[in-house]
Amino acid sequence: MSGAKIVNFTRADQIEFKPTDWLIDGWLVKDTLAGLVAPSGACKSFLAIDWACRVATGSLWFGRNVKQGAVFYLAGEGRTGLRKRIAAWERHHGISIDGAPLYLADGLPFLCDEGMADGVIESIQETAEAVFFQSGCDPELIVVDTVARAMSGANENSSEDMGRFIKALDWLRTT
Numbered sequence: 001m002s003g004a005k006i007v008n009f010t011r012a013d014q015i016e017f018k019p020t021d022w023l024i025d026g027w028l029v030k031d032t033l034a035g036l037v038a039p040s041g042a043c044k045s046f047l048a049i050d051w052a053c054r055v056a057t058g059s060l061w062f063g064r065n066v067k068q069g070a071v072f073y074l075a076g077e078g079r080t081g082l083r084k085r086i087a088a089w090e091r092h093h094g095i096s097i098d099g100a101p102l103y104l105a106d107g108l109p110f111l112c113d114e115g116m117a118d119g120v121i122e123s124i125q126e127t128a129e130a131v132f133f134q135s136g137c138d139p140e141l142i143v144v145d146t147v148a149r150a151m152s153g154a155n156e157n158s159s160e161d162m163g164r165f166i167k168a169l170d171w172l173r174t175t
Contacts, residue, residue, distance in 0.1 A: 076149025
């Protein structure tokens with residue numbers, strides 16, 4: 001047995017209560033990994049677009065406060081179709097995204113591959129640094145749409161493949 005310490009334990013009663021840091025008040029907690037799970041055709045992508053636009057513009061979501069910040073959207077369907085959906089969102093809600101820190105990737109790499117996941121992280125960090133220096137805006141949301149496209153043929157039912165995917169998402173969240 002090596003002497004390397006991997007985790008530290010604290011007795012539960014010694015852990016300080018902290019208020020929940022909401023990205024979307026009462027709905028989406030900041031700095032978490034969240035998934036939209038529903039049958040195909042249930043409009044999960046439309047909800048993800050709505051959240052992304054709300055966070056980028058800081059506009060209320062069903063009367064709930066939203067923390068404004070930079071959003072990075074990795075879409076398997078491509079930017080052109082996504083941009084059309086965002087334009088429809090703007091028209092429907094009467095909110096412009098002009099100048100909003102909403103960034104659309106030009107593709108959705110295979111996130112089960114560590115090298116590709118690392119490349120995505122580098123691209124996000126590079127853009128986030130430029131955004132911060134221009135506007136003081138921090139990254140608040142990364143959207144991966146869809147899991148199937150991000151896993152690019154890997155088996156969603158395989159614990160090994162899903163483990164690599166979740167590891168990549170945790171890297172995105174914590175880096």
